[in-house]
Amino acid sequence: MSNIAGKSYAMNVVTPAKWYLTWLNKLFFGFVQLPGGAAYLKGLLTLSLIHYARWAIVSPKQFPHLDPSQPKETIKYSYMFFFSNFNGSWAQYVDSFHTAIPGGLDLFWTKNVKYPKSVPLQPFHAYITYNQVWTNHYYNAYPLASSNDVKNAQHLSGKLRAFNDVHSNDDPQDFQQAYNALLLEVQGAISIMEPTPIISLSAQAVEERLSHESEVNSA
Amino acid sequence: MSLSGLLSVLKILFIGGIQQLFNKLTGKKSPPSAAGLTILCPIINGSCGQKSYAMQTRQYLQDMPLHEESPMAKVPNTYLCRFYVLNDVFYEGAPAVEEHLNSKYIVFSSNYYGDLDTYLTGMWEHAQEEVQKIWQHAVTFDRVQNAADFVAYIKRCQVNNSLFFNGSTGEPLEEQLKNLYLKQEFSRFVYEHQGLKPEELQCAFKAFIARTQPKNMSAPTWIAGAHKEIVKDS
Amino acid sequence: MSTHIDLNDIQGNIVKGYGHFGYPKARYIFYRIKECKAGRQFVQDINPLITTGVAWEMTAQSGENSAPTATTNISFTYQGLKMLGVSRLSLQSFPEDFAMGMKERKDILGDDQTSSPQHWDQIWQGEAVHIWISINGKSEDVVEKRYQAICDILANTNQGVEQVLxxxxxxxxxxxxxxxxxxxxxxxxxxxxxxxxYRDGISDPYFSAASGNPDRVIGGGKPTRGNPATKEGWEPLENGEFILGHRDEAFETPKAPQPPLLAFNGTFMVYRKLHENVGSFNKYMNEEGKKLEGGKELLAAKFSGRWRDSGAPLTQFPTEEEAKAFGDKLSAAEKKLYMEQPNPSAPTVAAYTKLRQQLVAFNYDHDLDGSRCPMGAHVRRINPRGALEDGKTAFNTPGALVNRRRILRRGLPYGEVKDESSNDGNHGIIFMVINASISRQFEFVQQQWINYGNDFKLANEKDPLLGNHNCQADGGGKMILPNDPKGDKPPHFCAGIPRFVETRGGDYFFVPSLTALHMLAEGIVDPT
Structure with missing residues (x-):
């Protein structure tokens, strides 16, 4: 019923692109997945706001046609479907892209019809808002965790298991020394996760509905 | 050969080919990891009572319970997923051409772990009732009778991802949840056990390990989808 | 890039932190407009008293300092603009943060528990105030004199405008x-x-129209990839981050209310009365300081990112000894500068400037693990200086996630601490923020960087000093003080941090230009 589930926001953007130009996008998408193209993804990874995101370019013929009873699509444009699962508010996300990796972003949306480019910000805001589809049901397996938390958890748990395997039966002095070394190794991952703070008016609305529901349920 | 046919060949050569070549050269085999499923399922044009099938589908989705109560919480290895009903495409204004879809579509986008057949089979097995309700007005879904039908059906509706970006990790969900649980519990542990004598520290740590069972993925751990901290004990 | 801003048209509090210009005393007065015409009359009569942004030394013809003995500025809430008869179309073009006001934004600001509006001063309990007026002065006497002048203007409105007690x-x-x-x-x-x-007000953003010493761009501007100890390491922030109608860091003119002349050269201001729980702070420093090798002063520095006495940045001066040596040199240079007033010698100024620069001319590239200045320390949170790029060259500019979140901090302490061991009484900071967008700048910093930690990969860890630590169930905030990964000392964990700072009131204000003030007074703000 909402774009928000805990610390994650579900963004859907559907934009038209001329069918022959979508190949350029596809080439670019192929390129960034190769070693030389990785630089384009470095900015995305460093932003560290995203769990998973994806782009799917669907040509008119690729719209699923399941049965003769279903009318065939008569559209001419191809459509790019963008899906993101990110931490923070809509504005934080869009603004971060705009300031941190505008070039990469513009390549992702190359040749989309009337794409205004990600700089300056206001036309870009308007473009995303206009082409965004609201999510009807959003599910997140870990509403308390950001993408940073998931990555930190993987790092910390690996080190913790290894430490326990090797050192749990050391003599106490050695144990403490190794334990301190463990803490230094995982210090960047030690933190407590709590429910998300309220970061926008829509997050506030979600929170109010939730607390209303739990009141009703407990009554 | 038509132009689009030519381009298809080019596509294989350029993208698939380069990628396959690269994988071959580096000996890279893709291990099971995070993956993205994107499907567009046409909804039957028409209505029942006062409501079109698309409206009914959307309302069902909007009213599904959230978080740990969501049917998707029952589906193994779902990291994050969403549903929306696509009414139409957007008209960007002149000089763009105005065009419209002839069907409305259920858009289901899931980020999951592992192989698609296993994932979809799990979806059918663990949330069959809700799956049947979500898709009840989708074109030809009435022919889906079992898990194999469901897998085949979804694959017909699948569209390829041009790019899947993993900004997180690619472990099975159970491991992600266990690791989150461990991170939380260990963070609490270190805050509560600072400055202990070596013997006391070791003793407390052993108790911590006995309680949290770091290698037991199934328990204790976090419950999938929980919007509050809920620990599943054994 | 040259910028043409008419400083005569800009209110002085935007470009000047009066506290630093030798105005140690201030009063903030609030009004409600009962009758539109009287409100306009009041604004008109106040207009000649308004201090502009013109640089004082520049207007000094005779070589004397042209600075006034007292300054006055004015701003309006959304309700205030409405009472002045601003049209609905124009009112609706204001951003929703401003229209809602601070009280309604409490969930976004984290003003909960002891900071929630029910605990605010009486003045914030009823309907919104309409007008904010500030007086800054060189002494209490001149402040009082200016205050009386404003009271006389108020009296002329025949209760059409009332002062809110x-x-x-x-x-x-x-x-x-x-x-x-x-x-x-x-x-x-x-x-x-x-x-x-804590030594306060050390670092304020430097933008093109700031009209101050251009050397202040060092540490005050936006980071480049150059050496942060030099001018190559910094560029002025765009004026539009702080003044409407000018280019901002998004390569455009910021979104602003209509008509353009109403917004042009104006800005938004946040006023917050923040109570400081001095007793809790001292108790925590004393108790937790005993557990930390390095003691209480190091702990205080780890919380803030700066050493209390000197303001020396922890990342540059990691030990108390180094900080003290620096602090001694800085205060000697300050003293010399003070003694030589009004015409200090060039070497004295240069020596002072060089030391002063060390307070701000740095970044965190050599401290990415936070073993000197923790990621969660107050100053690193509110101005990460490019540290969010994690030491990589991943973004268009190292300040990509920071340059749009800068705020000008204005204000002064209030009240007196009578008992260092008690939280009771009335003392804290009148904290004011100048920014082009309250939600993008002030609220973002408050919500994402003060009351949350994800941008620093700290999950829900909050600013140790300003964070809204839970004073109920779970017994306070937590903070990790990382240690050198190559060393053998484990990180230190601070638990049970109480809420040191509580909100006692405030609201959001629009600070019009002198032109717009005239238009408001005349009632000639017409929409398209």
Whole structure:
């Protein structure tokens, strides 16, 4: 019923692109997945706001046609479907892209019809808002965790298991020394996760509905 | 050969080919990891009572319970997923051409772990009732009778991802949840056990390990989808 | 890039932090407009008193300092603009943060528990105030004189405008007519600190129209990839981050209310009365300081990112000894500069400037693990200086996630601490923020960087000093003080951090240009 589930926001953007130009996008998408193209993804990874995101370019013929009873699509444009699962508010996300990796972003949306480019910000805001589809049901397996938390958890748990395997039966002095070394190794991952703070008016609305529901349920 | 046919060949050569070549050269085999499923399922044009099938589908989705109560919480290895009903495409204004879809579509986008057949089979097995309700007005879904039908059906509706970006990790969900649980519990542990004598520290740590069972993925751990901290004990 | 901004048209509080310009005393007075015409009359009559942004030394013809003995500025809430008869179309073009006001934004700001509006001063309990007026002065006497002049103007409105009472005072009063503020005096001498003992107001963003010393771009501008100790490491922030109608960091003119002349050269201001729980702070420093190797002063520095006495940045001066040596040199240079006033010699100025620069001319590239200055320390949170790029060259500019979140901080301490071991009383900071967008700048910093930690990969860890630590169930905030990964000392964990700072009131204001002030007074703000 909402774009928000805990610390994650579900963004859907559907934009038209001329069918022959979508190949350029596809080439670019192929390129960034190769070693030389990785630089384009470095900015995305460093932003560290995203769990998973994806782009799917669907040509008119690729719209699923399941049965003769279903009318065939008569559209001419191809459509790019963008899906993101990110931490923070809509504005934080869009603004971060705009300031941190505008070039990469513009390549992702190359040749989309009337794409205004990600700089300056206001036309870009308007473009995303206009082409965004609201999510009807959003599910997140870990509403308390950001993408940073998931990555930190993987790092910390690996080190913790290894430490326990090797050192749990050391003599106490050695144990403490190794334990301190463990803490230094995982210090960047030690933190407590709590429910998300309220970061926008829509997050506030979600929170109010939730607390209303739990009141009703407990009554 | 038509132009689009030519381009298809080019596509294989350029993208698939380069990628396959690269994988071959580096000996890279893709291990099971995070993956993205994107499907567009046409909804039957028409209505029942006062409501079109698309409206009914959307309302069902909007009213599904959230978080740990969501049917998707029952589906193994779902990291994050969403549903929306696509009414139409957007008209960007002149000089763009105005065009419209002839069907409305259920858009289901899931980020999951592992192989698609296993994932979809799990979806059918663990949330069959809700799956049947979500898709009840989708074109030809009435022919889906079992898990194999469901897998085949979804694959017909699948569209390829041009790019899947993993900004997180690619472990099975159970491991992600266990690791989150461990991170939380260990963070609490270190805050509560600072400055202990070596013997006391070791003793407390052993108790911590006995309680949290770091290698037991199934328990204790976090419950999938929980919007509050809920620990599943054994 | 040259910028043409008519400083005559900009209110002085935007470009000047009066506290740093030798105005140690202030009063903040609030009004409600009962009758539109009287409101306009009041604004018109106040207009000649308004201090502009013109640089004082520039207008000095005779070589004398042209600075006034007292300054006055004015701003309006959304309700205030409405009462002045601004049209609905124009009102609706204002951003929703401003239209809602601070009280309604409490969930976004984290003003909960002891900071929630029910605990605010009386003045904030009823309907919104309409007008904010500030007086800054070189002494209490000139402030009082200016105040009386404004009271006379108010009297002319025949109760068409009323002064709103209800500020809490030092003696337990709850209905004072204005909020006083002042630098803190110790043995009769003015201090640069706030009530926790931190040297305050060290770093303020530098933007093109700031009209101050261009050397201040170092540490005050936006980071480049150059050496942060030099001018190559910084560029001025765009004016539009702080003044509407000018280019901002998004390569455009910021979104602004209509008509353009109403917004042009104006900006938004946040006013917040923040109570400081001095007793809790001292108790925590004393107790937790015993557990930390390095003691209480190091702990205080780890919380803030700067050493309390000197303001020396922890990342540059990691030990108390180094910080003290630096602090001694800085205060000697300050003293020399002060003694040589009004015409200090060039070497004296240069020596002072060089030391002063060390307070701000740095980044965190050599401290990415936070073993010197923790990621969660206050100053690293509110101005990460490019540290969010994690030491990589991943973004268009190292300040990509920071340059749009800068705020100008204005204000002064208020009240007196009578008992260092008690939270009671009325003392804290009148904290004011100038920014082009309240939600994008002030609220973002408050919500994402003060009351949350994800941008620093700290999950829900909060700013140790300003964070809204839960004072109920789970027994306070937590903070990790990382240690050198190559060393053998484990990180230190601070638990049970109480809420040191509580909100006691405030609201959001629009600060019009002098032109717009004239238009408001004349009632000639027409929409398209």
């Amino acid at each position: 209800g500020h809490t005072g030092d003696q337990g009063e709850t209905n004072l007519p204005y909020q006083s503020a002042s630098v803190i005096y110790k043995n009769g001498k003015p201090q640069a600190t706030e009530h926790f003992g």
